[in-house]
Amino acid sequence: MRAFTLGYEAGKRFLDDHEIFELIEKGQKEETLSQEEKPKLTLEGLLPETEPFRAIAQNVAGGDVEAAVDLVKTAIGNGRDGLIVVTDGLLKGMDAISVLYDHKQAYVPEILLAAQALNAGLRECGDLGALESKGTVLIHTAEGDLHDIGKNIVAAIVAANGYRVIDLGTSVDSVRLLEAVRENSPVAVLGSSLMTSTRSAFLETADLLVQEGIEVPLIIGGGAIDGAFAGQRENMRYARDPGELVRVLDAIARAKGK
Amino acid sequence: MNAKKRIFSALNGGRVDRIPAWLPVVPVTVSMMEISKAPWSGSHSNAEQMAKLAAMPWELAGLPTATVPFCLSLEAEALGCQLDWGTVNRTPSVKRPAASKPDEFDVPENLLERGRILTALKAIEILAEHLGEEIVINAKVTGPFTIAGHVFGVGNLLSWIKTNPEFVHDAMSRTVEVTKELAKAFLAHGADIVSVSDPTSSGDLLSGDYYEEFVFPHHKDVAASIKAPSTLHICGYTKELLPHIRHTGFDGFSFEEKVDVLTAKKILGDDISLIGNISPVATMLQGTPEKVTTEAF
Numbered sequence: 001m002r003a004f005t006l007g008y009e010a011g012k013r014f015l016d017d018h019e020i021f022e023l024i025e026k027g028q029k030e031e032t033l034s035q036e037e038k039p040k041l042t043l044e045g046l047l048p049e050t051e052p053f054r055a056i057a058q059n060v061a062g063g064d065v066e067a068a069v070d071l072v073k074t075a076i077g078n079g080r081d082g083l084i085v086v087t088d089g090l091l092k093g094m095d096a097i098s099v100l101y102d103h104k105q106a107y108v109p110e111i112l113l114a115a116q117a118l119n120a121g122l123r124e125c126g127d128l129g130a131l132e133s134k135g136t137v138l139i140h141t142a143e144g145d146l147h148d149i150g151k152n153i154v155a156a157i158v159a160a161n162g163y164r165v166i167d168l169g170t171s172v173d174s175v176r177l178l179e180a181v182r183e184n185s186p187v188a189v190l191g192s193s194l195m196t197s198t199r200s201a202f203l204e205t206a207d208l209l210v211q212e213g214i215e216v217p218l219i220i221g222g223g224a225i226d227g228a229f230a231g232q233r234e235n236m237r238y239a240r241d242p243g244e245l246v247r248v249l250d251a252i253a254r255a256k257g258k
Numbered sequence: 259m260n261a262k263k264r265i266f267s268a269l270n271g272g273r274v275d276r277i278p279a280w281l282p283v284v285p286v287t288v289s290m291m292e293i294s295k296a297p298w299s300g301s302h303s304n305a306e307q308m309a310k311l312a313a314m315p316w317e318l319a320g321l322p323t324a325t326v327p328f329c330l331s332l333e334a335e336a337l338g339c340q341l342d343w344g345t346v347n348r349t350p351s352v353k354r355p356a357a358s359k360p361d362e363f364d365v366p367e368n369l370l371e372r373g374r375i376l377t378a379l380k381a382i383e384i385l386a387e388h389l390g391e392e393i394v395i396n397a398k399v400t401g402p403f404t405i406a407g408h409v410f411g412v413g414n415l416l417s418w419i420k421t422n423p424e425f426v427h428d429a430m431s432r433t434v435e436v437t438k439e440l441a442k443a444f445l446a447h448g449a450d451i452v453s454v455s456d457p458t459s460s461g462d463l464l465s466g467d468y469y470e471e472f473v474f475p476h477h478k479d480v481a482a483s484i485k486a487p488s489t490l491h492i493c494g495y496t497k498e499l500l501p502h503i504r505h506t507g508f509d510g511f512s513f514e515e516k517v518d519v520l521t522a523k524k525i526l527g528d529d530i531s532l533i534g535n536i537s538p539v540a541t542m543l544q545g546t547p548e549k550v551t552t553e554a555f
């Protein structure tokens with residue numbers, strides 16, 4: 001009962017020799033192009049110039065939790081403003097390693113460690129009144145999606161940028177999300193989806209929020225999401241990476257503050 | 259040339275009359291569950307239903323292979339991880355790790371009797387008995403790095419690469435035994451091919467150097483232990499891993515469209531056959547039959 005066949009021609013070679021050579025030439029051109037396009041970056045070039053921020057950033061980027069914490073303690077002890085240590089030191093380190101990661105010169109282990117150093121450093125910066133006033137955000141992965149490495153990185157970076165992040169974990173359904181929104185009145189809900197089969201959960205969530213009359217933007221990202229998908233609902237937005245997300249969040253928080 | 263011969267020949271780098279349509283991962287769909295009357299729940303836990311559903315791609319679409327199990331969590335469940343059982347269109351996967359340090363974890367003596375492993379072994383037996391002459395009976399086993407990610411948490415495992423490399427070596431030396439033991443058991447129950455899936459060792463997470471140091475020796479060990487044709491599948495971007503994958507000893511390497519075929523071929527040479535490279539989402543799920551045919555040939 002073979003229902004259908006694709007109509008193969010038995011014995012046909014799939015490419016002629018000259019086609020193969022054309023492909024090889026094309027491939028080689030593309031390869032040289034892509035190598036030219038990507039100049040090697042150095043960590044040194046991405047760090048802030050002045051001390052102690054440079055050393056702090058360097059140890060965040062290098063994922064040296066202890067050294068980062070020690071340097072932050074010393075800086076604060078010397079009377080540096082906690083907020084400045086965060087923005088000019090800790091965050092610059094996280095930014096630097098993120099840039100290297102985007103250029104495939106750093107990998108997820110480096111990002112995870114940098115996030116740990118960043119968080120440990122943040123705890124030493126005391127009461128960051130000015131930072132914390134930015135507002136609360138909820139973060140989750142789409143129902144059915146258990147990929148959480150990206151979500152955890154996003155959460156760490158958003159927290160480092162002065163938001164109170166409530167992490168609802170993985171595979172969160174829209175009802176549970178709604179409850180959490182009611183409880184915490186966040187400035188935004190963040191959602192991560194890496195699997196195409198799970199992203200439609202965001203449509204459901206977006207609709208539910210409208211239905212319940214809750215005005216909060218749902219900002220989504222991850223490999224399964226793009227602008228076109230997010231454009232399907234008015235209360236849904238796409239952000240490509242944590243950097244863009246923070247810019248979007250800051251704009252929302254500013255608009256809300258007014 | 260019959261389908262089975264064609265696949266074996268292609269895997270060994272030999273003559274074929276055309277490219278075989280084959281894949282070492284899971285091609286079952288929700289409508290196949292409906293047609294085969296093997297519902298989602300049963301197909302993960304009942305050997306007969308598992309076998310029925312696994313045969314569907316052949317019965318329905320002429321894809322000459324049957325693959326079990328359908329998830330990557332068979333091993334993890336048997337090792338004590340808590341699962342999210344998923345839904346009809348979502349395979350079971352690991353919800354919570356089983357341990358937080360390598361020395362908290364030992365491979366259980368009665369591994370094969372735990373979780374759903376006997377079910378999957380029985381399903382392979384049924385498939386081999388009924389379809390073994392016509393099509394390839396493919397046993398999918400999870401690779402050691404992915405099992406380690408399940409057992410200890412991927413975040414932990416990846417952080418240890420930087421903070422406690424010896425933990426990673428220790429963890430891998432334990433989980434590699436699980437992969438090897440399962441592969442051996444599946445073959446003993448009638449599988450023709452063992453396909454190792456190790457998505458967590460993707461180049462999206464690891465550099466080529468990390469792969470070489472922490473994963474490669476174990477992939478080599480697994481490949482050497484499999485006394486049958488074998489394949490390796492790694493998700494995502496794998497270009498930087500290819501120079502090492504070439505020397506693992508697997509017969510085939512299944513990879514995704516993030517690396518183009520020509521680049522892969524140039525790096526892998528004739529040491530390992532290429533499998534896949536057609537986007538499961540953009541082409542297979544969202545594309546058209548024409549698009550699939552064009553990309554395949």
Ligand code: B12
Nearest residue numbers: 145146147148149150192194195196220221222239460494
């Ligand atoms: C590691 C991995 C796994 C691990 C997950 C471990 C974990 N705890 O997270 C394991 C092995 C468990 C796994 C399982 C599965 N996986 Co998987 N997995 C991957 C892999 C290789 C890497 C993902 C990753 O962590 N990348 C590194 C992080 C840092 O990047 P990221 O998540 O993209 O996040 C960044 C950005 O996207 C962005 N971002 C992310 N979220 C958000 C949110 C917001 C708001 C914003 C602004 C930005 C943002 O910022 C992050 C930092 O830069 C990908 C391949 C890939 N190319 O992505 C497949 C992949 C995601 N998996 C896939 C599949 C199919 C599965 C399984 C179904 C396999 C199976 N049959 O069992 C299961 C499903 C499990 C489940 N129910 O969720 C597919 C999804 C295909 C699709 N498009 O639908 C992929 C794409 C592989 C593939 N090409 O087939 N997987």
